[in-house]
Amino acid sequence: MAEIRTFFLEGTAGRLEAVLNAGAPEAQYAVLVCHPHPLYGGTFHNKVVYHAMKALHGFGFPVLRFNFRGTGLSEGRHDQGNGEVDDVRTALDWLDQEFHLPLIFCGFSFGAATGLRAACPDPRVKAVISLGTPVEVDDRLYRYSFLSECTKPKLFISGSRDEFSPKEKLEEIFAEAPEPKKLVFVEGAGHFFEKKLDQMQAAIREWLPTALPL
Secondary structure (H helix, E strand, O other), X not given: OOOEEEEXXXXXXXXXXXXXXXXXXXXXXXXXXEOOOHHHOOOOOXXXXXXXXXXXXXXXXOEEEEOOOOOOOOOOOOOOOOHHHHHHHHHHHHHHHHHOOOEEXXXXXXXXXXXXXXXXXXXXXXXEEEEOOOOEEOOEEOOOHHHHHXXXXXXXXXXXXXXXXXXXXXXXXXXXXXXXXXXXXXXXXXXXXXXXXXXXXHHHHHHHHHHOOO
């Protein structure tokens, strides 16, 4: 049974509740997985986040999850995705200082939209995974123009029936991103990959060895 550590990161808006699934001694990468929108129940216990963690932890990597500001036991208050970018940077800094390994970023929904803004320009992050990339959510439109300069390996996984990410819209965003990149649609799945989480995990497991030296 791999060790699980719970602790707090020192963020710019106060302490951030975190949990680490420890990796193997010979781990080649360290991983960060970010959760969906906190105002709609998103925490690091989210099922998609948990299953993504399990898929990446299966490679022997240490995997960090944390609760964004104002979520769970994390201090501060929700900042519409602005201050949350700093939360992601705090988590990446901690992983770097703790393990001195190259990093992999993975985010789901709000966690992807927010985290990619920190992970893409960070040279320590060698690959990014975006799950359920949100495009249109009520009155919130997510912008991804910054992806045009993200040259690291990128994996996008969404359900073919994702209500917050119309297939055509996501394909447009994907088209603007430079290689290397891959887009996977899980047939019949909605935003939360209900009853299809194993297919989401399989897509991660299949892609990662093609994207990075393992």
